[in-house]
Amino acid sequence: MATIESIQNAYIDYVLTEGIQPKSVYIFAKQNEMTEAEFYQFFGSFEAVEQNIWADFATKTLTEIRAQEVWAQYAAREKALSFFYGFFELLKGSRSFAVYTINKQPKGFSTPRVFEKLKDIYENFADEILKEGIESAELSDRKFFSKRYKDALWIQFVFVLNFWINDNSTGFEKTDEAIEKGVNVTFDLFQRSPIDNLFEYGKFLVKNGAIKDKIRF
Amino acid sequence: MEDKKKVATPVGGDDLEGVQKEQNSIPTTKAQRSAKFITTGVKIGGNYIKHYSKKLFNPDMDKSELNEDNAADIYQSLSELKGSALKVAQMLSMDKNLLPQAYVDKFTQSQYNAPPLSGPLIVQTFRKHFGKNPDQIFDKFNIRSNNAASIGQVHQAELNGKKLAIKIQYPGVGDSISSDLKLIKPFAFRMLGMSEKELDIYMREVEERLLEETDYELEVRRSIEFSTACAGLNHVVFPEYYPELSSKRIITMDWLEGKHLREFLATNPSQELRNQIGQALWDFYNFQQHELRAVHADPHPGNFLITPEGNLGVIDFGCIKEMPEDFYYPFFSLTSTNLLDNKVETIKAFRHLEMILPDDSPAQIEFFYGQYKEMIELFAMPYINDHFDFSEASFFDKLYKFGERFSKLPEFKQARGVKHFIYINRTNFGLYNILHELKAEVKTDTYKPHVVLEY
Numbered sequence: 001m002a003t004i005e006s007i008q009n010a011y012i013d014y015v016l017t018e019g020i021q022p023k024s025v026y027i028f029a030k031q032n033e034m035t036e037a038e039f040y041q042f043f044g045s046f047e048a049v050e051q052n053i054w055a056d057f058a059t060k061t062l063t064e065i066r067a068q069e070v071w072a073q074y075a076a077r078e079k080a081l082s083f084f085y086g087f088f089e090l091l092k093g094s095r096s097f098a099v100y101t102i103n104k105q106p107k108g109f110s111t112p113r114v115f116e117k118l119k120d121i122y123e124n125f126a127d128e129i130l131k132e133g134i135e136s137a138e139l140s141d142r143k144f145f146s147k148r149y150k151d152a153l154w155i156q157f158v159f160v161l162n163f164w165i166n167d168n169s170t171g172f173e174k175t176d177e178a179i180e181k182g183v184n185v186t187f188d189l190f191q192r193s194p195i196d197n198l199f200e201y202g203k204f205l206v207k208n209g210a211i212k213d214k215i216r217f
Numbered sequence: 218m219e220d221k222k223k224v225a226t227p228v229g230g231d232d233l234e235g236v237q238k239e240q241n242s243i244p245t246t247k248a249q250r251s252a253k254f255i256t257t258g259v260k261i262g263g264n265y266i267k268h269y270s271k272k273l274f275n276p277d278m279d280k281s282e283l284n285e286d287n288a289a290d291i292y293q294s295l296s297e298l299k300g301s302a303l304k305v306a307q308m309l310s311m312d313k314n315l316l317p318q319a320y321v322d323k324f325t326q327s328q329y330n331a332p333p334l335s336g337p338l339i340v341q342t343f344r345k346h347f348g349k350n351p352d353q354i355f356d357k358f359n360i361r362s363n364n365a366a367s368i369g370q371v372h373q374a375e376l377n378g379k380k381l382a383i384k385i386q387y388p389g390v391g392d393s394i395s396s397d398l399k400l401i402k403p404f405a406f407r408m409l410g411m412s413e414k415e416l417d418i419y420m421r422e423v424e425e426r427l428l429e430e431t432d433y434e435l436e437v438r439r440s441i442e443f444s445t446a447c448a449g450l451n452h453v454v455f456p457e458y459y460p461e462l463s464s465k466r467i468i469t470m471d472w473l474e475g476k477h478l479r480e481f482l483a484t485n486p487s488q489e490l491r492n493q494i495g496q497a498l499w500d501f502y503n504f505q506q507h508e509l510r511a512v513h514a515d516p517h518p519g520n521f522l523i524t525p526e527g528n529l530g531v532i533d534f535g536c537i538k539e540m541p542e543d544f545y546y547p548f549f550s551l552t553s554t555n556l557l558d559n560k561v562e563t564i565k566a567f568r569h570l571e572m573i574l575p576d577d578s579p580a581q582i583e584f585f586y587g588q589y590k591e592m593i594e595l596f597a598m599p600y601i602n603d604h605f606d607f608s609e610a611s612f613f614d615k616l617y618k619f620g621e622r623f624s625k626l627p628e629f630k631q632a633r634g635v636k637h638f639i640y641i642n643r644t645n646f647g648l649y650n651i652l653h654e655l656k657a658e659v660k661t662d663t664y665k666p667h668v669v670l671e672y
Contacts (some may be wrong), residue, residue: 069352070336070360078336085341171345177389180338 002034004042004052011049012097019100021046047113050101055117057094061086062125076133077187080153083125084179088164088172102165111158122157126150133190140192149190156186333370334385336360342385346464354462355381368431368535373472380472382456382532384433388466391431395424422636426514430535437463440470440534446509447531452497454528473530475522478654488658490527495607495657497529502648503664510545514538514640516647518654538640543569548641549666552597556670557590571635585633595619596645599661607649608656616649 010032014022022028025046029036043049065071065079065086074082091098105112111119130149133139139149160182164175334342339360343351351358357375364371369386429435437460444455454473462469476484481494498521505512513520515536522530547569550556557563564586567573572589573582595616599605652659 068340068350070340070350073360074336081335082337082340085337085344089341089344173388174392176338176341180335180388184335 002032002038002042007032007039007042008049008053008056011046012053012094015100016096050114051117053094053097054101054115055121057087057090058118058121058125061090062121064090075136075138076129077138077183079129079132080126080187081179081183084157084160084183085176088160088175088179091164092172099165102161119154122154123150126153130190139187139190140196142196152186152189156182333362334387338388339372339385342388342466346467347462351383355383358383369466374469381459381462382470382472384468384470386431386433386466391428394427394431418636419639422639426536426538426640429537432465433463433468434465436535437468439537440468443505443509443513443534443537444531447501447504450497450500450504452493452528453501454524454530456530456532470532473522473524473532475524475530478518478521478523478651481523482654488656491655491657492659493527494523494529495652495655495659496663498648498651498655498657499659499661500663501529501531502644503661503666506540506644507549507664507666510542511537511539512641512644514644516644516651518651521651536640538637538644540637540641544635544637544641546667546669548637550668550670551593552600552666553668553670556668557593557597559670560586562670563590570638572633574633592619599649599659600666603660603662604658605661606658607652608658613649613653616646 011022011028014028014031022031025036025039028046029039043052061083065082068082071079071082101114105114127150130139130146130153134141134146139146160175160178163178164172167175167178169175340350343349343354347354351360351374355374355376359373361372362370363373368390369384372383372385374381374383437458440455440458441460444458447453447455456471456473459469486494502512502516513531513534513536515533517533520531520533522532524530547566551563551566556566564573564582567586567589568575573585577585595612598612599607
């Protein structure tokens with residue numbers, strides 16, 4: 001009897017051995033001794049299978065890192081770091097599949113459809129830790145911008161994913177460095193920084209009408 | 218722009234310290250570090266332009282001001298850079314022998330300066346190497362680091378009621394060492410006035426040692442080897458190491474309680490206690506050099522702890538220098554007066570050590586013989602009698618004065634001496650320095666050099 005997992009595994013096995021997607025659901029189902037209907041019970045298309053595999057990576061990572069004893073002690077920054085490390089550690093086990101999917105995505109700025117479900121889960125998680133961070137004043141609550149924080153984190157994620165694909169250092173140590181440095185920089189930007197003070201100062205000057213009068217000496 | 222400022226503050230080579238600009242931030246990424254080097258390069262270029270434009274008006278001007286300007290800028294740039302680049306500078310200058318104390322003080326502060334590892338990265342490192350989280354391995358694990366080690370950080374943990382120290386390495390240190398060395402090369406040539414080929418031998422030696430330091434598995438093996446071999450020494454203690462809880466990036470050892478040298482000295486210890494620690498240090502180093510022929514080559518005060526019982530705790534075996542016979546015998550035989558009084562044999566030893574080179578003229582041989590003999594005599598002073606008082610400031614003044622004179626002699630622009638000198642000099646002068654700080658009086662005949670009187 002087919003299950004979500006068995007279909008996913010069979011699919012991964014197929015694309016990695018053949019290098020391409022099965023020609024049709026019919027062929028794929030037949031090879032794996034199920035009916036086409038059984039396949040459609042779980043997935044609408046091959047793309048849906050891939051979407052689900054990626055989403056599973058994120059869900060598994062979250063379950064795993066949340067179970068760690070130190071989780072409760074972590075600030076938002078560390079929770080984000082923890083997700084990155086956990087995710088790429090898990091992905092190591094399916095690197096070939098990851099390389100296969102990523103390399104067949106067209107280059108562009110929009111999120112490829114296979115990552116849509118993963119992105120949803122990721123953004124929910126990002127939202128949650130960012131809210132926590134803002135509440136605890138770890139992160140700075142900026143008008144307009146704080147809503148965009150999670151986009152910055154997603155860009156970071158896509159960047160690291162691409163970095164990892166091209167990383168050939170032993171044990172993917174370079175990826176660890178990329179995560180450590182990249183996520184820290186991103187969170188440094190989320191924190192209260194001189195830019196905020198500069199902005200406040202500008203606001204003050206504008207409010208007090210100082211700029212127009214004083215600037216002309 | 219920068220150069221104009223420089224013109225306003227011409228700098229003498231000797232009082233660089235006085236004009237040291239305050240260092241607000243350490244450039245950490247490679248890009249930043251390259252940028253640092255580039256600005257220095259630009260400044261040096263500027264110094265040349267300044268020099269030649271001045272020379273247009275004053276043809277008699279010599280190059281000394283230019284050299285001073287360059288030295289100041291290079292030094293400025295080096296001291297803002299921490300990490301392996303600085304370490305190399307430190308060691309190369311040690312080889313050029315005994316810089317003025319101001320430099321030495323600055324240089325010995327060098328440490329690999331990296332931001333602390335985040336908690337998740339520590340967890341990740343454990344998962345990668347042991348497949349488990351630290352809290353699954355230890356009963357207690359403090360995710361916040363207690364101390365920075367030179368290329369990693371130290372955490373406290375507990376297992377079966379035992380307090381442990383866990384050293385975790387920063388990722389990418391190895392790469393950063395190699396790239397730092399590449400960055401520093403052109404500046405080292407200029408700073409030391411050596412040719413690329415000459416310098417290369419030394420650079421490779423340094424790179425080899427530094428890269429060894431990043432191999433924690435090797436460090437654990439050596440730590441166990443050395444602590445077993447040195448177990449018989451009085452008042453020297455070692456933590457126990459746990460290879461099964463160590464890996465390429467993690468070292469687990471017992472937590473040693475104790476004070477660092479500075480803190481220890483601040484408690485105003487008795488002369489007797491200071492002598493005891495000094496003796497332990499002396500025995501530890503000389504036993505290794507003369508009996509094991511391999512030595513803990515990093516006598517940085519941070520690598521030692523003084524325990525409440527008055528013992529010397531040795532906590533870092535990252536840097537080990539092995540001495541081949543063809544270096545050991547010629548070099549240490551020179552510490553015996555019997556040999557040093559015999560000019561023919563001494564010159565033979567100098568030739569072995571490449572301090573005198575095959576195509577030196579008789580006049581050069583005479584000159585280098587004189588200089589090096591003086592150096593060795595100073596170096597060997599503690600060995601001459603059966604004890605030596607390291608509190609004697611006059612000995613160190615002589616050393617520094619000699620070093621200063623030595624480094625200014627034009628004859629020493631060319632690199633001399635086999636590569637092993639870099640680490641052996643650093644070790645022994647480092648040891649002398651610590652003993653001086655301790656103001657210890659030490660029995661120096663406990664482990665004596667093995668001497669060959671003839672070749």
